[in-house]
Amino acid sequence: MDQSKIRNFCIVAHIDHGKSTLADRMIEKTGVLTMREMTSQVLDNMDIERERGITIKSQAVRMIYKARDGQEYTFNMIDTPGHVDFGYEVSRSLAACDGAILVVDATQGVEAQTLANVYMALDHDLDVFPVINKIDLPSAQPDEVKEEIEDVIGIEAQDAPLISAKNGIGIEEVLEAVVQKIPAPTGDAGKPLTALIFDSIYDSYRGVIVFVRIRDGVIRKGMKVRFMATGAESEVVEVGYFGPGRFIPSDELSAGDVGYFTASIKNIQDTRVGDTVTDSANPCSEALPGYKKVMPMVYCGLYPADSAHYSDLRDALEKLQLNDASLFYEPETSQALGFGFRAGFLGLLHLEVIQERLEREYDLNLVTTAPGVVYKVHKNDGTVFDLTNPTNLPDPTEIEYMEEPIVNGEIMVTTEYVGAIMQLCQERRGKYLSTDYIEQTRAILKYELPLNEIIYDFFDALKSRSRGYASFDYELKGYEKSDLVKLDILINREEVDALSFIVHKDGAYERGRKMCEKLKEEIPRHLFEIPIQAAVGGKIIARETVKAYRKDVLAKCYGGDITRKKKLLEKQKEGKKKMRQIGNVEVPQAAFLSVLKLDSAD
């Protein structure tokens, strides 16, 4: 194919600014899909994505566009995940593109994620052009937003298409701008194969389907390819393009193309995002830059509510991992919860998505323990290990010191809320770096924050303290020494391992107190009094008591009441079944996530 007629691009935007809707309209306008085939958001396959309006996994689609110059162009649109949890995946998707469309909401203007995404795109040498979306809303301020884009981001915006993706206004302009403003690829089909993996999915018939951007060379059926980072080798079975919602086989993919190939690969771990695929017989001299092995940032325990479903949970995790190389899990045992798994995720959203998929797609009833980050424990004997489960923290006398992950955070906020946000960052042990005023009314606050202070409810707190105006982006900075302790919870004088968590020493008392209060709300009354205690190093620092209940009676039960009352008793019994027995105490599953809700109490 003539590379000059190819345009490889992505759309970047802040969440809710209309990225997926614009993608849908472009697919519609290029006529690859009939109106009937259109589901509301073609690119977002999974239900969860649709409900939350976010894209979790990168996907790509090829469109054929007949431009005003009379030529037919092939557009490869690569969709990128829109959440900070998936930063690395975003960077690899961007690396597969030559340009990007920046969507900015005409009513909201530039936001923190917009900036972060644009800078990321510019870092990958992409040509970025803006479009202003939602111009049909009464509160749209296209001129102000254009100026803002020029002032804040520093890219030309005066001739940005003014569109309404929702109502199909201005889509033609966008398509034309793609042809005009996004450069054609410049690979060399004569060179050895060099292809970038930007995603892969598992298919039970074909094995792993690898999504690639061909930089140089050609890939075709029957060729033996090598994955440069993992060293795995395989024979190509099929190559092709991305039709909307389906795969379209072709003879070959050559320099500049975006497409897929299959090679009877059983394990998605062999086809890591960011890796370079080359020809085994005629390998390229070096791999494409930027490959990183992704490491889980957040861990939690996943347990079946009913221990009989342990193997179901294992099977489900296995299946999910087929399509998600960044999902990590290993078996673990908890005294309180029995057999389960310690699972690692890219971030809290990733965790929630997996948890929801397990519950929804695999019909599992789960108990999830409080998520935590990975701590580095330096022991007196000179050894260092990664702590992913608070229960495994050695005795304090064996620990020389501990380190925790720190992120560089950027918060964009209107100036009136700067004080409130600074206060919040302060509470979360943030280290203030700088304030940049990007306009008179808006500032970017830069903070170093411990990751474990932002994984729980930082986003919620940020939104509530800025009336929704603040937006946030972060990247891992590294590990720093920190004064950390393990907070233990005792229910009816029994330590519950699944409720332990790591906390900074200065926050231990406050957290312990709130945790006890929260658990007091969660644990129903029993026939006896239940003390709930928080302890650090065996010393009790807080206590609450669940009073014994003394009356639980149905006053009336006559002829017409019996069926209904029986249902009530069944419900009561069912409720008991959903509890976890800890000693004599029945603890609801939700209690194990109490630590997440500590801040909602105030």
Next chain:
Amino acid sequence: MHPDSNLDLSIYVHIPFCARKCLYCDFLSFAAKDDLIKDYFDALSKEICLTADTYKDYRVRSVFFGGGTPSLPDAEYICNILRALFSNFNISKDAEISIEVNPGTASFDKLEHYKASGINRISIGAQSFDDDELKRLGRIHDSAAFYRTYEDAVRAGFENINIDIMSALPGQSLDSYLSTVQKAVELKPSHISAYSLIVEEGTPFFDMDLDLPNEDDDRAMYHETKRILAKNGYHRYEISNYALGDGEKNECYHNKVYWERGNYLGLGLGSSSMINDVRFSNITDIMEYINRLSKSDTVICEREELDEKSCMEEFMFLGLRLVKGVDTELFYKQFGRTVRDVYGDVIDKCKGLGLLENNGNYLRLTDKGLDVSNTVMADFIF
């Protein structure tokens, strides 16, 4: 009398009309115009005629007019229904025939009329003797009206009289409740039902910000009821029911049928029945009820044949409401398995917690167990 023969039958007749719906009431009841009332009673008579044949081999041991407010419509309506029952069913001579009466709706004449037509037990909804509490409940009567009705009932010749009282009412103090109990006892009725208020979903109370007694007072009310009534010669035979004297004589036969799983047939709008382990109930839309009966159609809408497990569950959770407990020999007789065989673990656990105890061949809740009976009963659900 004991409802263990499966040809014994009790009949419940539902009268869904009220002058005004009380704020806590979740029964099927409403205010209605005279025409509708007339149509309803016509339909009810029809239902009796259509149904009776099925039960021709049964001996009717009790009849209960409940509501709603059965004492609201003219006495003649009730007497008419009673006549229909007598002529269509085989009603035993010593049958207990009760009617619920609300103060302010039953004149002396009405009560006398009831007595003459065969009704021998009156249940009066006093609820409280404190006029402010009555107002907050949305009752239409005051304590003076109650006293008049009570005296009229005695004067009309009723010896078997129940008084309903309620605890844990909005704005009720321990003292005012105790005074209600005291005043009820002073009248020496043969029976007292003492309920604690349940705020049910779907009632106006559910959405109101009620000033309910605190837990300690609520608990004290509940316990003082038992103590005061016992001191005055009333024995508790069910969670909320007390009868004067020692024997079964003043206990309500009809209600015990529910707890001992005897056969009962519900007639009228929305009423429930259980005949030989089949539960069924009537439709709840009055226009449809009238309409269907005018065409001689059935008004039964839900029917459930209970399997053995359900029967066992009911046997236990209903039987445990009775202070004497469940008859373990009867359990064996009915199910061919011992209670211990089926529920051994639960029984041991509850005994260990001091909630259940044996009394001869009866298994019953302890005093502590009665207080938390739901918890225990839920354990008997499979």
